[in-house]
Amino acid sequence: MGEWNELNDESQTRWDANAGYWDDYMGAQSNQFHRELIRPHTEQLLKPAEGQTILDIACGNGNFSRRLAELGANVVAFDYSPNMIERAIARSAEYAGRIEYRVADASSTAQLHELGIERFDSAVANMALMDIADIAPLVQSLLTLLKPDGIFVFSITHPCFQNARHEEAA
Template sequence: MGEWKELTAPSQERWNEIAGFWDDFMGEHSNRFHREIVRPKTEELLAPQEGQQILDIACGNGNFSRRLAGLGVKVTAIDYSSNMIDRAVGRSSAYEGNISYKVVDATKSEELLALGEGSFDGAVANMALMDIADLSGLLEALPRMLKPNGSVVFSIPHPCFQSPNTRRIHESEDVGGRVVTRNSVQVSSYLQPEPMESIGVKGQPVAHYVFHRPLHYYIHLFVRAGFVLDGLEEPAFAYDAARAERFDWYELPPAVIFRFRKLA
């Protein structure tokens, strides 16, 4: 349990429906979560080098693809939402020749392998694998697509702290004449993989599917495919007193970022 092939098509339909809304929201520079939580540690683990060939899986509107291209990387950027790819292309005219956008379903190994076996120095998936209903095709293809010693870096919402039905709690207390605030989460399920519908951005036209899987699920999946885990980060926001009156992710990491390296 942990893969839901029957939800691939419905998930794709919903991402096509909300692509324009998400692109407008993320804009040219993405949101605070991606800028401060996802991007810095992802770049650190990926360590992109000029001239490398990198696969950007589920690239969305291409924010990270353009970042990589700006560092001199040759990017193949894929997404199964044709509407999202159209939006990404529309934002990337300045990077023509450095980014190749393609509509590819990452659940289908044959579509992935058509991009080239042994062609990529690395692959990245920013906050995307939890949106993919069936990861088996991706893990079948990735070892064959990467060059020797190639790595995959991916981020997901931290499943320990953002599992289904998690409640976010913000409390304040007067302690000795000083107001003390605390953030916490209440978790009632974690181990059982399950699909759920989610509103990732307030106001999006329809909910999209998110597929909760515990940490060990991802580790076992990649190890069985011939990878070794050699990097892990759990970033959180730096404390900001201006935001202390509402919940924010300080001591609790909202995301986890993995680096798996191909063994041979």
């Protein structure tokens, strides 16, 4: 990773420090923006089904992991923030056996490969790629993490949809 190490370490430290705020903000079901704009289209592309194993990349507090489990998928969810994973586990007790949470860094090929070679039917990164300092290891690793014909669905938002003056509707 070289030149990105410093940015990655800084980002991880900040996300770990902000885990409580972010978890409170997103809550158990996520925010309205995610529920109404991101989730429906991501689900449509991902097509989660009973018995599939899905990798949830940079899962945060696990709100989408829980949604995937509700839809019948088995989920391996990871984030590089130990505090975020603690919060995800605390919110997910009823999904024990359906969701496996791990602390892992999406910019570390070695850590990604520990998740399982050709283990996943699909992978998803919801609103996360822009927070990963170096996505090359993730993109390259997906070729080995996914089963043949596996799919990768990701979402990022155009800056016009949320900005400094954005106010969430109640």
